[in-house]
Amino acid sequence: MALRFEILGRFNRARAAQLTLPHFVCQTPLFMPVGTQGTIKGLTTSQLEEIGCQIILGNTYHLALRPTSELIDELGGLHKFMNWPRALLTDSGGFQMVSLLHLADITEKGVTFQSPVDGKPMLLTPEESIQIQNRIGADIIMALDDVVRTTITGPRIEEAMYRTLRWIDRCIEAHKRPNEQNLFGIVQGGLDPVLRDICVRGLVDRNLPGYAIGGLSGGEDKDSFWRVVAQCTASLPEDKPRYVMGVGYPLDIVVCSALGADMYDCVYPTRTARFGAALIPEGVLKLKHRAMADDTRPIDPTCMCMVCKNYTRAYIHCLVTKDAMGSQLLSYHNLYYMMKLSNDLHSSIIEGQFPEFVCGFLQKMFPKGDVPEWVCNAMEVAGIDISSCCSPFTSSQY
Amino acid sequence: MKFAVKAWSKGRARSGILQIVGGSSCEIAIETPALLLSTRKGLPAFISPDLLPSLPSPDSHILQFSPLHFLEGLTPETMSNCGGLHQMLGLHEYGFVAVPRDSIVCVPECNGTNKIGASFETPCGRLLIKSLEYMKMISSMKPNLWATLADEVPAWVSVKRNKNSVDRTVRWLDECIALSSTGGAVFGAIVGGSSVEERQRCAQEVAKRNVSGYWLGGFGLGESMDERSPLLNAVTDNLPEQKPRQICGLGLPEEVLQGIASGVDLFDSTYIYDLTIGGFALIFPFDQIERNVSDSQPSAIGGDQTKINLKATVYRKDISPIVDGCSCYACQNHTKAYINHLLNVHEMLAQILLEIHNTHHYLGFFRAIRQAIKEGKFEQFRQQFIENRRHQIFAASLGS
Ligand SMILES: [Zn+2]
Ligand SMILES: [Zn+2]
Numbered sequence: 001m002a003l004r005f006e007i008l009g010r011f012n013r014a015r016a017a018q019l020t021l022p023h024f025v026c027q028t029p030l031f032m033p034v035g036t037q038g039t040i041k042g043l044t045t046s047q048l049e050e051i052g053c054q055i056i057l058g059n060t061y062h063l064a065l066r067p068t069s070e071l072i073d074e075l076g077g078l079h080k081f082m083n084w085p086r087a088l089l090t091d092s093g094g095f096q097m098v099s100l101l102h103l104a105d106i107t108e109k110g111v112t113f114q115s116p117v118d119g120k121p122m123l124l125t126p127e128e129s130i131q132i133q134n135r136i137g138a139d140i141i142m143a144l145d146d147v148v149r150t151t152i153t154g155p156r157i158e159e160a161m162y163r164t165l166r167w168i169d170r171c172i173e174a175h176k177r178p179n180e181q182n183l184f185g186i187v188q189g190g191l192d193p194v195l196r197d198i199c200v201r202g203l204v205d206r207n208l209p210g211y212a213i214g215g216l217s218g219g220e221d222k223d224s225f226w227r228v229v230a231q232c233t234a235s236l237p238e239d240k241p242r243y244v245m246g247v248g249y250p251l252d253i254v255v256c257s258a259l260g261a262d263m264y265d266c267v268y269p270t271r272t273a274r275f276g277a278a279l280i281p282e283g284v285l286k287l288k289h290r291a292m293a294d295d296t297r298p299i300d301p302t303c304m305c306m307v308c309k310n311y312t313r314a315y316i317h318c319l320v321t322k323d324a325m326g327s328q329l330l331s332y333h334n335l336y337y338m339m340k341l342s343n344d345l346h347s348s349i350i351e352g353q354f355p356e357f358v359c360g361f362l363q364k365m366f367p368k369g370d371v372p373e374w375v376c377n378a379m380e381v382a383g384i385d386i387s388s389c390c391s392p393f394t395s396s397q398y
Numbered sequence: 399m400k401f402a403v404k405a406w407s408k409g410r411a412r413s414g415i416l417q418i419v420g421g422s423s424c425e426i427a428i429e430t431p432a433l434l435l436s437t438r439k440g441l442p443a444f445i446s447p448d449l450l451p452s453l454p455s456p457d458s459h460i461l462q463f464s465p466l467h468f469l470e471g472l473t474p475e476t477m478s479n480c481g482g483l484h485q486m487l488g489l490h491e492y493g494f495v496a497v498p499r500d501s502i503v504c505v506p507e508c509n510g511t512n513k514i515g516a517s518f519e520t521p522c523g524r525l526l527i528k529s530l531e532y533m534k535m536i537s538s539m540k541p542n543l544w545a546t547l548a549d550e551v552p553a554w555v556s557v558k559r560n561k562n563s564v565d566r567t568v569r570w571l572d573e574c575i576a577l578s579s580t581g582g583a584v585f586g587a588i589v590g591g592s593s594v595e596e597r598q599r600c601a602q603e604v605a606k607r608n609v610s611g612y613w614l615g616g617f618g619l620g621e622s623m624d625e626r627s628p629l630l631n632a633v634t635d636n637l638p639e640q641k642p643r644q645i646c647g648l649g650l651p652e653e654v655l656q657g658i659a660s661g662v663d664l665f666d667s668t669y670i671y672d673l674t675i676g677g678f679a680l681i682f683p684f685d686q687i688e689r690n691v692s693d694s695q696p697s698a699i700g701g702d703q704t705k706i707n708l709k710a711t712v713y714r715k716d717i718s719p720i721v722d723g724c725s726c727y728a729c730q731n732h733t734k735a736y737i738n739h740l741l742n743v744h745e746m747l748a749q750i751l752l753e754i755h756n757t758h759h760y761l762g763f764f765r766a767i768r769q770a771i772k773e774g775k776f777e778q779f780r781q782q783f784i785e786n787r788r789h790q791i792f793a794a795s796l797g798s
Contacts, residue, residue, distance in 0.1 A: 037743045039740060041745065041746055042746045043747070044727070044731075047446075062743070067714070067742070075733075081733075081736055083731050083736070294475070296480055306447070312480055312486065315472070315486055317471050318468060318471025322521065325441050325444070325446065327746075328750075
């Protein structure tokens with residue numbers, strides 16, 4: 001195990017912790033921006049440090065294709081290759097294959113797919129995924145799991161869950177750098193509480209450095225989503241980090257943190273920036289909108305980032321979707337917003353102000369008090385009283 | 399704006415100081431010959447404002463923009479409400495220079511130009527810009543310097559069309575001055591195509607007007623390198639010595655040296671944009687121009703010894719910076735191998751790093767030129783540079 005996880009403060013199920021990884025001491029809850037190809041689109045590594053990013057995610061599938069894990073290894077690992085001194089996490093590559101390639105197929109051996117380079121059939125086994133990730137050298141590496149869409153039902157879910165458990169042993173066996181890299185297992189089991197429970201128990205028996213909740217953010221309804229998170233966080237060990245994969249909407253992060261999750265990743269903040277949308281406490285600001293053309297306010301008057309300190313909505317409006325600078329500046333602001341949110345969650349838990357923070361967050365996002373019902377339900381389970389920001393007679397769907 | 403020539407190298411080349419007042423009464427002194435950083439809407443194409451201070455200061459503190467870029471989204475009223483460009487961009491320590499065209503996405507279209515206004519191909523289609531409109535933009539943006547509207551024509555137009563362009567440009571100059579309401583310094587546009595007589599006539603007419611400096615238009619539009627020097631000299635010989643001269647369209651190192659040899663003071667940096675988009679990085683030495691010519695190796699890597707193409711596979715595993723000893727952000731932090739990867743996977747960080755390095759490098763080239771002028775050695779510097787280049791290109795052709 002190459003990490004330390006020390007809980008610094010709690011509020012019911014929510015926790016604020018210090019996660020010490022080989023390359024950086026992180027504060028949780030935390031958000032990990034996605035740097036698919038060894039870079040976060042349009043930002044330099046010094047900007048990422050300035051924004052306060054603690055750990056970023058690289059996609060094994062993309063990196064293995066270009067520049068290849070062998071080259072990264074030869075040049076001293078991904079940290080050195082991209083000159084990023086802080087922590088890194090790589091995924092297993094399996095999810096990317098299943099979601100990007102039509103011809104991916106999963107068998108007991110591994111994920112078979114057609115090579116995007118020469119069209120030949122290829123096989124990614126759990127062993128290979130770990131070998132590749134060992135070469136890339138991230139602080140946290142992910143086990144290869146059997147990914148199924150959350151919207152699928154039936155025996156395939158059960159098969160995938162048991163296979164994920166069988167594959168974790170092959171991953172552990174193949175992992176050659178356990179003192180420098182932390183292998184996280186991934187809880188599968190779809191929306192079925194029984195299957196999720198079997199998977200959590202199976203993984204916990206393996207005593208891994210951390211656990212991820214997978215198979216979510218795939219189009220399931222929000223009530224199912226939070227119930228799976230709540231169930232898994234309740235039965236995962238207290239003293240290990242919990243990572244909800246693919247979660248990135250600010251509201252989802254607040255809810256999951258209230259339920260006891262610690263880590264998140266999503267392309268959303270940087271992808272939405274490229275389409276001209278800014279994250280603000282009230283929700284999303286569409287800078288392409290004509291109304292922005294003569295708006296001389298900053299994107300978010302309460303934001304202290306370089307972009308909000310210097311630029312008007314009007315100026316960003318004339319850049320977005322036309323000039324590279326538009327997405328550079330919006331990505332900067334959006335990641336700053338996510339880091340500020342992570343930091344606010346961390347410090348409010350430590351200071352015993354977590355319910356106040358959650359209420360303040362919800363009030364800004366739902367000024368009319370129309371907090372979605374699933375959020376109310378989740379907060380009840382999390383033991384957080386949000387009645388002050390919910391209007392008594394409206395309960396709308398998210 | 400204040401300008402003073404400080405030194406002459408034998409011939410027309412001169413070095414001087416351009417003093418301007420940025421936003422919040424911030425004083426900026428730029429030594430000339432100087433490179434104005436070309437921008438899109440006031441910011442370099444890829445260098446965000448927090449990375450700008452990493453470029454050499456104060457050399458990098460003068461930015462050129464085309465007011466026409468803003469027609470894509472901002473009205474002059476909003477620009478006025480924002481308080482002008484310095485305020486809108488939060489760049490008070492920078493000087494802004496407005497020129498209608500930018501040579502990249504906003505280029506003069508002489509067939510569309512008529513007696514009413516100048517025509518440009520822009521991202522919002524072909525636009526006909528009249529003096530009144532142009533001056534509205536200028537007064538809302540409040541640049542430190544601005545060039546008047548010009549009818550720029552390529553080298554091959556008829557004698558009549560060329561003569562017409564001079565008449566129009568002078569008329570628009572008078573209109574722009576009459577409509578001017580800002581404190582920004584006026585640079586009178588001079589055209590004349592590839593006719594020495596028309597160039598002289600235009601320069602003499604513009605020199606009679608009350609302007610702070612001169613903008614040389616219509617270069618880099620099809621004239622040959624050989625015919626250019628007489629045209630440049632025909633203009634600068636008819637201008638007062640103590641006022642600055644700016645040019646658009648001369649980008650390559652040889653072209654910059656040619657312009658400086660004719661007494662031009664200010665250049666644009668569209669060359670850097672072209673290099674950056676092509677994946678090229680400048681590598682030529684400028685501080686030891688007299689180094690032994692025979693040292694240079696033939697190039698087999700898609701460059702020509704002034705630049706390298708970082709897309710080339712030879713850089714796949716090259717963990718050295720673009721230029722050893724370069725103090726720019728890109729060279730201090732990243733390797734050729736990483737930039738090669740970023741180019742291969744079409745990541746924007748490649749352009750960010752290349753624009754930083756290339757700008758840094760070209761500013762260094764200008765610094766070396768100023769030094770040579772101050773030492774009275776400009777012609778040797780120029781000859782040596784061109785000699786080295788010729789030798790390298792020859793060696794490269796033998797090597798391939
Ligand atoms: Zn901001
Ligand atoms: Zn450099």
